[in-house]
Structure formats: C-alpha cells, structure tokens
Amino acid sequence: MQITIRKLKESDILTLARIERESFSHPWSEESFRELLSIDYARYLVAEADGKVVGSAGMRVVYGEGDIDNVVVDAGYRGNGIAGALISELIALGESEGVKEFTLEVRVSNAPAIRVYEKAGFKTEGVRPGFYEDPKEDALIMWRRG
Numbered sequence: 001m002q003i004t005i006r007k008l009k010e011s012d013i014l015t016l017a018r019i020e021r022e023s024f025s026h027p028w029s030e031e032s033f034r035e036l037l038s039i040d041y042a043r044y045l046v047a048e049a050d051g052k053v054v055g056s057a058g059m060r061v062v063y064g065e066g067d068i069d070n071v072v073v074d075a076g077y078r079g080n081g082i083a084g085a086l087i088s089e090l091i092a093l094g095e096s097e098g099v100k101e102f103t104l105e106v107r108v109s110n111a112p113a114i115r116v117y118e119k120a121g122f123k124t125e126g127v128r129p130g131f132y133e134d135p136k137e138d139a140l141i142m143w144r145r146g
C-alpha cells in the first residue's frame with residue numbers, strides 16, 4: 001500500500017469529517033477542521049493511501065510544546081502503520097521548528113493508539129480522571145521529551 005503524508009487542505013475536510021463521525025462519539029465537525037486552516041500555530045497532516053484521504057493527525061505548537069490531537073485512521077485502513085507514519089511526520093515537523101517536547105491524551109482502554117504512541121517514544125506520565133465522556137473514561141497523559 002502506497003502511503004503519502006502531506007499537509008491538510010480544504011478539499012480533505014468532507015472526507016475527514018466522515019472518518020471522524022465513524023470513529024468518535026464526539027467527532028470534529030467540518031467547521032472545526034476548516035478553522036485549523038487559518039490558525040497559524042496549528043499543524044495538521046493527512047495520510048493518503050491508494051490516492052484517497054484515509055486519516056489525519058494534528059498538533060498545536062504552544063509555548064514550544066507540541067500538543068497532539070485528533071489522530072484518526074479510516075477503519076478500513078487501520079493496522080497498516082498509517083497512524084505511526086502520521087505521528088512520525090508530525091514529530092519531524094515539530095522538531096524542524098525547534099519543538100522538543102510533545103504531549104497528548106488517550107483513553108486508557110485505547111490499546112492500538114497507546115501502542116502507536118509508545119512506538120513513537122511517548123511515555124505515560126499521568127492520568128486525568130474522567131477526562132472523556134460517552135463513555136466516561138480516564139485519560140493517560142503521555143509525553144515524548146527530547
């Protein structure tokens with residue numbers, strides 16, 4: 001499978017909003033993605049496989065830290081290393097502008113996502129009790145430092 005990672009653009013948004021709705025109980029809307037295009041500290045990437053948009057991952061660079069959110073891959077394309085490739089590219093992009101520390105939250109039960117983040121060098125440093133809704137669940141707070 002040919003996987004390409006590139007920056008988010010306006011024409012990706014309809015597809016990403018559909019992948020979001022299929023993947024999360026509180027999906028990002030088209031409008032939330034559209035706003036990102038005009039936020040200068042937001043870095044959002046999409047993955048293409050077989051010429052189609054199949055996933056995305058993003059980060060906000062605040063006070064020199066990369067705050068990663070919204071990592072998602074189309075259900076039919078999971079298990080092919082796409083999330084891993086998105087996270088590696090986000091880290092490389094951050095590092096190219098001097099970001100040394102990256103953080104994210106993940107549901108404690110989300111084993112595939114935790115696997116992706118640990119492979120990318122993230123370690124659990126804390127728990128946010130009851131951080132998620134529908135279903136209510138704790139979040140692991142993960143960091144990748146230096």
Ligand SMILES: CC(C)(COP(=O)(O)OP(=O)(O)OC[C@H]1O[C@@H](n2cnc3c(N)ncnc32)[C@H](O)[C@@H]1OP(=O)(O)O)[C@@H](O)C(=O)NCCC(=O)NCCS
Nearest residue numbers: 023071072073078079080081082083084106111112113115
């Ligand atoms: C989490 C998610 C983004 C991963 O995407 P992906 O492209 O399938 O990820 P990758 O293929 O890069 O890696 C998945 C890893 O999890 C592993 N995995 C899959 N199911 C697993 C499970 N039930 N338990 C443990 N590990 C699992 C895979 O084997 C793989 O690890 P490996 O590379 O060592 O074999 C995708 O599952 C998804 O979109 N889920 C719904 C949205 C979501 O939860 N996003 C994360 C929010 S923090």
